[in-house]
Amino acid sequence: MTDSTSDQQSPEQEAPYLRKIRSFVKREGRLTKGQQKAIDECWPKMGLEHQQGLLDFSQIFGRSAPVVLEIGFGMGKSLVAMAAAEPDKDFIGIEVHRPGVGACLTEAQAAGLTNLRVFEHDAVEVLADCIADNSLSRMQLFFPDPWHKKRHHKRRIVQADFAQKLRQKLQVGGVFHMATDWQNYAEYMLEVMSAAPGYKNLSVDNDYVPRPEHRPLTKFEQRGHRLGHGVWDLMFEKIN
Template structure:
């Protein structure tokens, strides 16, 4: 879909489809690929990469087994995603990232650590979820340190919005968990407000707000530096209950 098309060029769409087609929670900054990233794309994308398609994937066929399925939105350079996949070989992981250098870096990292239970998309997460992922298939959705769009006039660009979390609820299995983390307190409050009002979710926090960082979410160098400087990090985990 070209974002340059005039609205009148499009046939009338259902309201949800209109939302899904227009939301963009990222700015595409392509960046320059290093030689190593390009080499990883050339060598490992054919076996680890997945293309956007208009029909749902059968992930048990992709991975060759039935296993809990974890999907991460916006994995950056992929270091923590690869670490999680390596430390949980009993699970299968899917990463979605729009920035090609990050995809190349993640592929190289996965190869270095001989990680086989990981597949990647280089595409918009909303379109992948809507078109390429079947309903009731995901055990966990992870969204770690998304762009906070901290200026008030940009808050509408934040990916955690009522329509988006209902899309995720469709894709999660019953009992599946949406796990978010941010180092922006205002965004944490926004996430909590949206999720607390969202139909079909239950907060896993004992205090009905935030949860301690679970052991399975790696502490990144960036996060560790922030914690040492006294910066806060907030984790939220909500379970699909119906």
């Protein structure tokens, strides 16, 4: 997931979390010519707009298949790799960083993918307005901004209310998969999700799971392993 920062807001504006706090500031950045070309060429087929409202996945993808949604796909390499490796599933990515959207579409176009669609919009609003309840087989949140200072923990996207909003969108048996390279955030997510009603931790030890095969090992992660840095995966299944 791309690094993100939160808007500066008053305490009154910060509640409730889901409708007020954003876990990012939208940064346009500079598009390369290739990224702009990919957006121009691919958006009519692969782009999704918040104003479309509630999505009909079978209409969007032209078939009925399990749908995986990823929040904050960064530059999109991992998301494209997953969509290519699991052609029996359909994928939706949400990202607010426009160069990341362009890079993802560039990769998707080169791979010839037909099972990937993307939003360039706030994930909280997309979830609330565009994703039907009980419709997703997997939710993915990889390497979100850890907001490592304690006074900023309220800005972390994984919160009790957020967990329940996600649970509404998952099918029974669907999985919320998180990953982070910050141990403190891993512990925080584990605490939040362990207390969240309606979920079951898929770890045999009720903590973390080994990186599943469907999550690609990124170059950033490979470098971290060489330097002795840890990465923690958490997977929680919706049970009701």
